[in-house]
Amino acid sequence: MLTKMILSLSYLFLAGGTLWMLRPFRNGAPFFWFIIAQGAMALGTFSLIDVDYGGHLFYSFLFFVAHIVFSVAAIFYLHNFGVVHDVAEFGAKPEIEEHQDIKLFTGMMFAFCLLITVIYYQSVGYNIILQLLIGGGVEDYSTARVNAYSGDEYFAPGYVNQFKNVLLPMTATAIGIWIWRARNRPLLYAYAAFAIPAVFLALAGTGQRGYLFYTSAALFTAYVLHSTGRRGVDMGRVALYGAPIAAAFVAMTAVYYGRADAGAWVLLRDTVMRFTTIQQESGLIGFDYIATLDPVWFTDWGRALLGVLPGFDGSMIAHDVYAIMYGTTRGTAPVSSIGSAYYNAHVLGVVFLFGALGLFYAMAYRAYLRGPRSILRSLSYGFMFLYMSLYLIDTPVSLIDNGVLAVALFLVIAGALRARGADAAANVPGRRSLR
Structure with a gap:
């Protein structure tokens, strides 16, 4: 009980300090809310672990590693690209009417x-x-x-x-x-x-x-x-x-x-x-399972990506874990994103995945701030950022399955139509460009 309390308090202190540093970006930034969601995943997991089993303690340690790598990557980008100034500039932008x-x-x-x-x-x-x-x-x-x-x-x-x-x-x-x-x-x-x-x-x-x-x-x-x-x-x-x-x-x-x-x-x-137990339980059981396997060096992520195409099964880990828990493969019980990264490349996989996520999330937030303020853009990025913030389980391909790529493509098409409308308005005598 004492070990679980120490783990929980330590993680709360670490995450709280990070969130305090990132407080200027609390208004919808995916990296800010991802830290909160991942904190719920971590604390729920700590409550379930067997402190006498070294594998569970190591899994708990990986939550700290993931948090630190993600936060350092995000803060590095935010600082070097002056995103805090983009927040202030976005606040001064008028809302535009879509074409x-x-x-x-x-x-x-x-x-x-x-x-x-x-x-x-x-x-x-x-x-x-x-x-x-x-x-x-x-x-x-x-x-x-x-x-x-x-x-x-x-x-x-x-x-x-x-x-x-x-x-x-x-x-x-x-x-x-x-x-x-x-x-x-x-x-x-x-x-x-x-x-x-x-x-x-x-x-x-x-x-x-x-x-x-x-x-x-x-x-x-x-x-x-x-x-x-x-x-x-x-x-x-x-x-x-x-x-x-x-x-x-x-x-x-x-x-x-x-x-x-x-x-x-x-x-x-x-x-x-x-929200506090089910995903944490399958993540813990899943980690117990993959800890007995050799690293697959990103081939599982490759299978998951191939599974996006018709006729391919994709990663079967979630079905395997479901079979361990319920005795049948007719369902999925996904491992956590940390477990998936560890299965693919051990600690290196955790560092790679969460470092990439930290950079990607910060870049996506900056992209929103540097565009026009419109209802459609806010809705699009709202859905995108929500699913990014809640990426807690399974392979990174689940971001595609949950619509992040679809929304990104929608934004690209809408942006092209917006630019075309602005060009047309600029070519009309007496009209000013919307851009």
């Missing part, structure tokens, strides 16, 4: 995402939440949930997730804000009546609770990013908008664990465990 070409592109992407989502659920054969809402019920919630994304039939969930779980809520929110600002109340009410249920069914239809939380957190991140240098965050408004999502998450947790009749305390405990 009509960008709005048209966003609307087309929203419609395409809806089409992909409908085709996906038709292929799966059911939408769990829709069945529950219409009273049909689900005979085996857990099995239905697994079959929707990792069953015997392949429905390309990795590809669909880019559209269903990321681009769909992102574009839907942007369109809603544009309609609201146009003060077209009838259109706004009609759009909200359609888009809100559609996005909810899309996110929760497979029975996975996480994407409700991720989307809500991404929207909050976008709100904070857009407010950088302007005003404080209205937490009352955040709580008002977040309450229905929290209620839905708790309700899905109750159904998932078969505790629909349980008391509020039990449901709250199960919900908290989703």
